[in-house]
Amino acid sequence: DSGVTQTPKHLITATGQRVTLRCSPRSGDLSVYWYQQSLDQGLQFLIQYYNGEERAKGNILERFSAQQFPDLHSELNLSSLELGDSALYFCASSVEARAEAFFGQGTRLTVV
């Protein structure tokens, strides 16, 4: 158990809908990262938050947004969902920005 909790584990939704993925980092970790894993794109970095502030942005679509709350949990919001958004979404956390990141179990999103 990495100590990073992601909910839900599985999500099935229709095209055009909006979903929210939730992540609770390991106790004491200030940095939260979101990654997307799909068959065609592999593992891609989406966005990073550090102590509530956005720190880095990767290949995140404009339809996607995220935030980190004062208690350090984070949410990834995906809207106007398309079939191609079906993927495994990982949250990871680290104690500081330079340390190794520990991953949650992922949320498997299926858009039908």
Place this chain on the structure above:
Amino acid sequence: AQKITQTQPGMFVQEKEAVTLDCTYDTSDPSYGLFWYKQPSSGEMIFLIYQGSYDQQNATEGRYSLNFQKARKSANLVISASQLGDSAMYFCAMSNFGNEKLTFGTGTRLTIIP
């Protein structure tokens, strides 16, 4: 820009043998970290081992060691005495110290044969 290359899409290894998973990287930044993660069929990403670019010695964690050859820009993972539970996808990744996101390779699927 950072790039990770894993050239072995799949490997089959006999149980109890040692196995080396290849990883080469490319970066112009002198300060970086190299990571290996294991992804079993259940899907979670398990951190295995870390090597910093300024570390003088190769990293080791139990049966895992990282063969770090800086001049060749390679960071191969060595698993000693392989076990059936080692069957999984293995990802090499790197981050630069000014940009902490991980860049992943395409992975190697390791299958341990009894």
